[in-house]
Amino acid sequence: MSSPTIALRALQRVSRSSIGTALAVIALCLAGCGKKGPPLAPLNLAPDAPQQVVARRLGDTVYIQMQVPAKNAAGRGAFSVDRLEVYAVTSAPGRGVPPNRDLLKPPQLIGKIPVRPPPDPDAPEQDDQEQTKDTRPRPGDTVTFMEKLTDAALVPRAIATAPKPVKEPKPSKAQAAAAIGPAAPPPPPPGPPVLTRTYVVRGVAKNGNPGTPAAHIDIPLLAAPGPARAGAAPTWSETAVTISWSPPASGTDEAPGVLYNVYAAPPPGTAADGAPPMPLNPKPLEETSFVHPGAEPDKEQCFVVRSVATVGNASIESDPSSPICVTPKDTFPPAPPKSLTAVGDTGAVNLVWDANTEPDLAGYLVLRAEAPGDNMQPLMREMIRENRYVDRTVQAGVTYFYTVIAIDKAGNRSAASNRVQETGR
Numbered sequence: 001m002s003s004p005t006i007a008l009r010a011l012q013r014v015s016r017s018s019i020g021t022a023l024a025v026i027a028l029c030l031a032g033c034g035k036k037g038p039p040l041a042p043l044n045l046a047p048d049a050p051q052q053v054v055a056r057r058l059g060d061t062v063y064i065q066m067q068v069p070a071k072n073a074a075g076r077g078a079f080s081v082d083r084l085e086v087y088a089v090t091s092a093p094g095r096g097v098p099p100n101r102d103l104l105k106p107p108q109l110i111g112k113i114p115v116r117p118p119p120d121p122d123a124p125e126q127d128d129q130e131q132t133k134d135t136r137p138r139p140g141d142t143v144t145f146m147e148k149l150t151d152a153a154l155v156p157r158a159i160a161t162a163p164k165p166v167k168e169p170k171p172s173k174a175q176a177a178a179a180i181g182p183a184a185p186p187p188p189p190p191g192p193p194v195l196t197r198t199y200v201v202r203g204v205a206k207n208g209n210p211g212t213p214a215a216h217i218d219i220p221l222l223a224a225p226g227p228a229r230a231g232a233a234p235t236w237s238e239t240a241v242t243i244s245w246s247p248p249a250s251g252t253d254e255a256p257g258v259l260y261n262v263y264a265a266p267p268p269g270t271a272a273d274g275a276p277p278m279p280l281n282p283k284p285l286e287e288t289s290f291v292h293p294g295a296e297p298d299k300e301q302c303f304v305v306r307s308v309a310t311v312g313n314a315s316i317e318s319d320p321s322s323p324i325c326v327t328p329k330d331t332f333p334p335a336p337p338k339s340l341t342a343v344g345d346t347g348a349v350n351l352v353w354d355a356n357t358e359p360d361l362a363g364y365l366v367l368r369a370e371a372p373g374d375n376m377q378p379l380m381r382e383m384i385r386e387n388r389y390v391d392r393t394v395q396a397g398v399t400y401f402y403t404v405i406a407i408d409k410a411g412n413r414s415a416a417s418n419r420v421q422e423t424g425r
Helices: 003-030 128-133 173-179
Strands: 051-058 061-067 083-091 109-114 142-150 196-204 217-220 240-244 259-264 289-293 301-311 315-319 325-326 338-345 348-356 361-369 390-393 401-406 420-423
Touching: 051 217, 061 196, 083 142, 083 361, 142 217, 217 315, 240 301, 240 325, 259 401, 289 301, 338 401, 338 420, 361 390
Parallel strands: 051 315
Antiparallel strands: 051 061, 061 142, 083 109, 083 196, 196 217, 240 289, 259 301, 301 315, 301 325, 338 348, 348 390, 361 401, 401 420
């Protein structure tokens, strides 16, 4: 047999072997299609920046409210947010705020907020009680971080890395001659003009990947104004209460003049939930009084007032005033009944009038007299609930005069209705 023939047959055997191997691999792949494998590990992409970050300073407490990131920084695909980290540093007046590369370091980390992981679709479903036990916020939830301004927080710290000096080239004679002239004014200070505490928040993935930080928030550390003082006694109407107060005994030199926020005072013994209290007024008040809708009789309402000083774009609120409490009393009579009419019948006079609409109405009294100038006397000992009455004590030929009054549950009596007359038959 020649050499070319032997080589050709060897090549055919190799080809058949390769084809068989390939078919076996394809069969194994087809057999595995459709089978559920183990869940893929989370991508742990860096989370997006916390959203809607706002801060308020009430006395010596700073509240930072934010929304937990609900997506990754790229905006698509799976993500992980294991916790939120809060950083802060205090800067001296006129000193620039440090950049994130210096601020986002362990010495400036003041708090961590654990975040509940997203639900695992393959895990058994938890009941409501189990879910309630986990108090960690979920992605997309709003959460509040609170910091007490201790003495240490009021001490400024310089953490920015000093830049390397840049050697400027020596100016030419022409440049030196052109520079001769009036001296330029000094540049403005690079940072806030007052002692300031700067906060920044970011999310961190489970594998430690840091997310995009939120924008800096600057809180002035000036002395807060004094709280509002007691004013005139509260008053009330049927639908609202009015409280008043006096300006604080002292303001703050850095922010002369104050406005006011009014808050509902929580009942004694109520545990704080960590969220910052929200004022009842939509914007700070210039006047020293406030009308609050709602005046339920015999139900006490208490309020506190905080003075508000504005520094640049930030505000500082004082400690709360002493509680201002008011318990409305029902001293307001119902409206007089309307459209009283009388229709005579044999041995009786039928009376009817429009029903009153007060929710605390207790009933009516019908009064009668036998002459226009006589005193009206009630025809019954107890109030009646219906807006109609039949007087069966009339005598034929006698003219009677009638009126009706309404009485509420507090015992307040209305003015008399219109007066009508009818002659007995």
